Amino acid sequence: DAGITQSPRYKITETGRQVTLMCHQTWSHSYMFWYRQDLGHGLRLIYYSAAADITDKGEVPDGYVVSRSKTENFPLTLESATRSQTSVYFCASSEGQFNTEAFFGQGTRLTVV
């Protein structure tokens, strides 16, 4: 199916564990983004990517790692999960940098216990 999909939808992990959230888009969009959404903070950008092998930090990158070896995939890894990383994570993609909308995945609800 065309679109942007995130997996898993729900994840519970323990403090200190590594966890990877997956994001896949079928449009070959250049730009991809990872956001986290927390009550009182709105959406905050973690990392973004302008193209394969090009990534850059957003507002809250600490504790996260991204890679983009293929245009369609943009996984987000929490190297050593902390309780403060409990959040809802959204992936998004857009065709260009200007004047184009972003399309969002359904989100991954991550709980770190």
Added chain:
Amino acid sequence: AQSVTQLDSHVSVSEGTPVLLRCNYSSSYSPSLFWYVQHPNKGLQLLLKYTSAATLVKGINGFEAEFKKSETSFHLTKPSAHMSDAAEYFCVVRSYGGSQGNLIFGKGTKLSVKP
């Protein structure tokens, strides 16, 4: 520098009455502006977008927004609220010269609709 300010964190209306969600922006260049809606436990869905064409933009579900350059505003309106409109709404600006992929979000406005 770009920024977006959603003037109300929470708006409450009665079903059948008009909706007004306010958004002001700041941008050094001609911006593109978007409104997204997020229903509970769902992802963000594009409602409408302005990209330097007509200043009055019509979106899905009866929503529309007017781009006013002189007021740097992009307010979202709907003539008659429906219960299904209860959600959180985000105003987004995108233009040249910014960072972070140039996608700047407002803090969101939660819309409640009373029967």
